[in-house]
Amino acid sequence: MTTIITTEFWLRDLGSDLMQPMSCKVVPNEHCLHFYPSEPVLASQDQDSLPEPTLTVSLQAKFMELLCALAAAAPEVVSRDQLILQIWDGNQYVGEKALTNAIWHLRQQLAELTPANDAIATVRKRGYRLALDVVRPPVSDTVPEMPTVMVTKLAWLRPWHIRGLVVVLVSWLAWTCYHLWGDYQQLATPTLTTLTHDPGSERFPEVSHDHRWLVYGAYQPGKSANLYLKSLTDEEASVRRLTSDSSREYRAIWSIDDSSIYYASRSLHQCWFTRFILATGETEQILPCSSTNSALSISPDGRRLAIISSLDNSEVSGIYLVDLDDENFNYQRLSCEQDCGYRDRDMAFSPDGTRLAIARRFSNISEDIIVYDLATQTEQRLTNGLEDIQGVSWHPDGRRVVYSQEKSGQTQAYVLDSDSGDIHSLGIEQISYPKFIPESTELVFANYLRRYNVSAIKLDNDYVYAPFPVFHQQHNTRDAHYSPQNHRLVYISNQTGYYEIWTSDLDGSHPLQHTDLKRRVAYPRWSEDGQQVSFLAQDDQGSGNRIYLLNIRSGRISMVSSVYRDHSRPFWSTDGKTLYASTEDNLVAFDLDTQTPPTRIGIDLHHGMFSGDTLYFTRGDKPGLWRWQFVGEPQLAVADSIFDEDYNWVVSGNDLWFRDRQSDYQQINHYDLQQQQLTPLIRLEPSSLSSFGSFSVDTHNKRLFVTEAGVPQRDIIKLTHPAL
Incomplete structure (x- = not known):
């Protein structure tokens, strides 16, 4: 194992062509990097004669330990597992993300030394290597003498004295550790108390400031989602439904005096943030909302509301601060308005009201936590490369943030220190949207467990069979795509x-694993000839995604060259020479033969596929299903009065299969594109198919492959945890 350097050393570019290379003095015990100007600075130089550094950077303790470990091994490669063992005591769960985060930060800080390349090189399937010249100070061969006075004081210690002291110390330590461990075991046991037991799904719990009431959203299959009020002091009291069957509501928060609740409500194709006065049942519309799941948070003084919506005809939803003292509810937008490169999804006021913790999505498979300072209007990114964040909440200490993350189908809660950036798991699974009880270290949350499975629907002229699972196993399977070849x-x-990425026979037999990236991958698609598979995966920094190609025969994985940070689901041209994906420049074509720069096509494409020479696609700016043969303007293939779906559809020839989503059911339809004839095939439960799933069809065997989502069962649970 590599020994971590603890003394000062120097870093310089290995072979810079620059006329004025920089030098960096690393001081581990001060956690500092000192950058010096153009003239080379040698480690043997008289330290008192050094010029003033042009830049001094402070590093977190873990970042400095990592840099020292890489410097000690340079120029050799150090594996991820070895670094996690050394720096994070072998804690793989925390270390995986923490290491990626630390590497990213070190690269940013050391960019001054090597502008043309990364200061820390990633060596695929091996680990990391410091790509800098390490100059260590000379080590003295002289062993310092022990002071005479110390020798005199130790002279009375004889071997039998030492053995006796050791026995006494070991016995005392063993006794102390035993009792401390027992106390810890008693204290370290989290307590879970189930607050709701109703069938269906309860979500977004919020406890009133006086700790007497719980408000939450709930729905059952076939029924509208509504808000409910439950007493936390009277177990015999009935749960009260607050909102009407004619509207949909999921998420509410309390006013500071507990007299009202605020929530997003949708009815008659209109969505409004609404204030509901509990004593009278009166409601007041505040501002338009984008979704019944829209996030909202209230400032500690009760005078401002933070909401996520799309106001003033803004194309991109974002965070707004609303003045509740103003009768017109004047507001200020905090998020950017266009070409943002991100989308804010959730937020929460800090206990002192000076900051917002924001869950921000940077790509369709990458999300992170940002802290926004309301006074200075500056922000700090605290994480790198999380997946699907499901709720953020500030600890009462104002320093820690608790959040939930769904990672590879598993949901857990984590504690993030906003000062140090350290992240620790609470060790509790199936947590979504945790929320601290006001002025308490206890949490309420909705437990979350939902299974996804690739299922097949047998298409028959006389009868359509219900979906049956392709894979009979406990883990999740998603996004299947069929290759006729x-x-x-x-x-x-x-x-x-x-x-x-996996492949299997059509009945789920003979499964083969093809990737071992240990990061989020999504949306695999066969090429027309069945030789390659395209898919998305997170980039090394965790701040976006990249398009990858998997060669099925050789197993080789390559990355498609792209200047873009975020890509939508890639799809193939019919000849297999081009990949298409939406980016911040809308639809872009990536030529795989010539490796020429991507071609901007400009269509605001949401999801697409080719059938022959015709491109069928859904778009973000106009509803319905569209088609285009790259000549003239795109044409509407199916009007939105018939077709209103984003991802769950597939075209083969003149046949279109798609999901029709209604409030109390989902239906799979067939549409003849030539005859313009609609045929309903089968009606399913309202949440049985994933909204972010996909369809694929085997026309020869008349089977439609879908991503089926198990009906979620959620209950509201209270958590008392020693780590909080």
Whole structure:
């Protein structure tokens, strides 16, 4: 194992062509990097004659330990496992993300030394290597003498004295550790108390400031989602439904005096943030909302509301601060308005009201936590490369943030220190949208467990059968795509603990794992000839995604060259020479033969696929299903009065299969594109198919492959945890 350097040393570029290379003095015990100007600075130089550094950077303790470990091994490669063992005591769960985060930060800080390349090189499937010249100070061969006075004081110690002292100390330590461990075991046991037991799904719990009431959203299959009020002091009291069957509501928060609740409500195709006065039942519309799941948070003084919506005809939803003291509810937008490169999804006021913790999505498979300072209007990114954040909440100490993350199909809660950036798991699974009880270290949350499975629907002229699972196993399978050439499915599965690319026969037999990236992968698609699979995966920094190609025969994985940070689901041209994906420049074509720069096509494409020479696609700016043959303007293929779906559809020839989503059911329909004839096939439960799933069809065997989602069962639970 590599020994971590603890003394000062120097870093310089190994072979810079720059006329004025920089030098960096690393001081581990001060956690500092001192950057010096153009002239080379040698480690043997008289330290008193050094010029003033042009830049001094402070590092977190773990970042400095990592840099020292890499410097000690340089120029050799150090594996991820070895670094996690040394720096994070072998804690793989915390270390995986923490290491990626630390590498990213060190690269940013050391960019001054090597502008043309990363200061820390990633060596695929091996680990990391410090790509800098390490100059260590000379080590003295002289052993310092022990002071005479010390020798005199120790002279009375004889071997039998030492043995006796050792026995006494060991016995005392063993006794102390035994009792401390027993006390810890008693204290370290989290307490879970179930607050709701109703069938269906309860979500977004919020406890009133006086700790007497719980408000939450709930729905049952076939019924509208509404808000409910439950007494926390009277177990015999009935749960009260607050909102009407004619509207949909999921998420509410309390006013500071507990007299009202605020929530997003949708009815008659209109969505409004609403104030509901509990004593009278009166409601007041505040501002338009984008969704019944829209996040909202109230400042500690009760004078401002933070909401996520799309106001003033803004195309991108974002965070707004609303003045509740103003009768017109004047507001200020905090998020950017266009070309943001991100989308804010959730937020919470800090206990002192000076900051917002924000869950921000940077790509369709990458999300992170930002802290926004309301006074200075500056922000700090605290994480790198999380997946699906499900709720953020500030600890009463104002320093820690608790959040939930779904990672490769598993949901857990974590504690993030906003000062140090350290992240620790609470060790509790199936947590979504945790929320601290006001002025308390206890949490309420909705437990969350939902299974996804690739299922097949048998298409028959006389009868359509209900979906049946292709895979009979406990782990999640998603996003299947059928290859007629291979007669196999490609899909993602979290069987190994991470979502990876797999293939199998059409009945789920003979499964093969093809990737071992240990990061989020998604949306695999066969090429027309069945030789390659395209898919998305998180980039090394965890702040975006990249398009990858998997060669099925050789197993080789390559990355498609792209200047873009975020890509939508990639899809193939019919000849297999081009990949298409939406980016911040809308639809872009990536030529795989010539490796020429991507071609901007400009269509605001949401999801697409080719059938022959015709591109069928849904778009973000106009509803319905569209088609285009790259000549003239795109044409509307199916009007939105018939077709209103984003991802769950597939075209083959003149046949279109798609999901029709209604408030109390989902239906799979067939549409003849030539005859313009609609045929309903089968009606399913309202949440049985994933909204972010996909369809694929095997026309020869008349089977439609879908991503089926198990009906979620959620209950509201209170958590008392010693770590909080």
